[in-house]
Amino acid sequence: MSSKQDPRLIIIGCGVGGIALASKLRSEWGFENFTIYERENGIGGTWYLNTYPGVGCDVDSHLYSFSFNPNPDWSKRFAEQKEILHYLEDTVDKFKVRPHVRLGIEVVEAVWDTTKSLWRVTLHDLDTGLTFDKEAEMLVSCVGTISIPKDCDIPGYENFAGSIFHSARWDHRNNMKGQKVAVIGNGCSAAQLMPYVVENAAKVYQFQRSAQWINERPNKNFTALQKWCLRYLPFWGRLYRFSLWKSTDSLHYLYTTDSARAEKARADATEHARRYMEQTAPAKYHDILIPSFPLGCKRRIFDPGYLESLHAPHVELSTEKVLEFHENGLRTNKREIDVDAVVLSTGFKIQEFLSPIKVRGVNGQTLNEHWKQTRGAQAYKATFVSGFPNFGIVFGPNAFPAHNSVIYANETQAEYIIKSLINPVVHRHFEVLEVKEAAENQDASFTQSKLKSMVWSSGCTNWNLDASGRNTTNYHDNTWKFWQQLYWPVWKDFDLRGGTGTLPEHPVSRAWKACCVGGLTVALAYVAPWAPLVTKTLLQN
Structure with a gap:
């Protein structure tokens, strides 16, 4: 890539995952050189597409929302489609994501160009019928799984x-x-x-x-006083959200055997x-x-x-x-x-990740062809796939927390992709990141070994299992462990090429250095007038 050009990023899909990633890139990392291509004529993903009467969420509203955009005005405990879609649209506008979104444009194919170390993405404008190509150094799929309905399998x-x-x-x-x-x-x-x-x-x-x-679903409206407290007592809102997350996450044991x-x-x-x-x-x-x-x-x-x-x-x-x-x-x-x-009401093509998009990696194989060879869809820490450099997946295989909020999982993955791929490439630490096949297989084997002892494998027919009986959708543990595992990249699990050859500094190390420099500054201030000069030199180095 050119040293004068900021690395480019293409995001596929503007549902919950795409909105989480784009909002964080803009507000927390200051990165603007990205474009979101959305097949539909509106943002929101499953909440844009599913408009049947009564459609709503079965996760508490204050938990089924972004941590960086709390909403004190949820009308009831379990929000319905229109209110959720309005919240997502508000998030897109509040974090100035909308100028980056191209609606009505379908991603047909994405091919990794090994010689140029970039993705060549073929796009189709559904309004004009025009097909065109775009290039980007990085590609992230935020294509949800609850979007493409199953074909009717009843004859006639x-x-x-x-x-x-x-x-x-x-x-x-x-x-x-x-x-x-x-x-x-x-x-x-x-x-x-x-x-x-x-x-x-x-x-x-x-x-x-x-x-x-079937369980009961008490769905009371929030009172004016509750909304006032959530709006004007921020700590109260954070504490309420934390209590919802903690109590919901404790339900994990219901799925173990x-x-x-x-x-x-x-x-x-x-x-x-x-x-x-x-x-x-x-x-x-x-x-x-x-x-x-069970x-x-x-x-x-x-x-x-x-x-x-x-x-x-x-x-x-x-x-x-x-x-x-x-x-x-x-x-x-x-x-x-x-x-x-x-x-x-026959479900969705849950097992067809990214369908019908063809994503081709270093050897020309599509993702689905690659997964057939590995006997089922898998991704390293639910995010990266070997043979597909500079490519991340939000809500990929084994990223679904059955007992907690999908938005929590999506945010966690978005942050992980930024830390491991986007930010290091932007700052020239390296140009290409590719997870090692051995690391991917080890991670997948561990995940599948844990899932075998969980309730989804207890004998019923469900959409979590593929045709061979492999669970490709669920995460196997508490969501705090999902966050812990994706907090910081394990760099030895990746092949890194190009750039300066350096690695981003771990946040703990950076914080420790800041504390040490701060402490030394205070100490020197008592004994030497040149303390500020020393502090400035230390910070520069």
């Missing part, structure tokens, strides 16, 4: 004459008044949208693919969920609603009124398998049903 859906759409691509033109509606799926999205469908449709058929553990304490805690939590479901859901559905697998094996649902909606006389919950669609409805393994509309 193209023959259905009614309205059919995925929950993540909600058709707001259809108000469902007086219609017969089929909802296929019963995960988190289905639980949130069902109360709306039940309220509006004349007849509702819900097809359950497997049982789910390697101790009697964990087994008992999960048994108690399971019984609590069972009692709630039996007290809230219609008795006729208890046998099919209540799972036989609590936590599938993502837990926090009830937004779903179980109550099943009491409506025009609702029918069924475990029948939908075999195919026909022009007027669908056929199950027991009957044919005519419907006017079908909602597919």
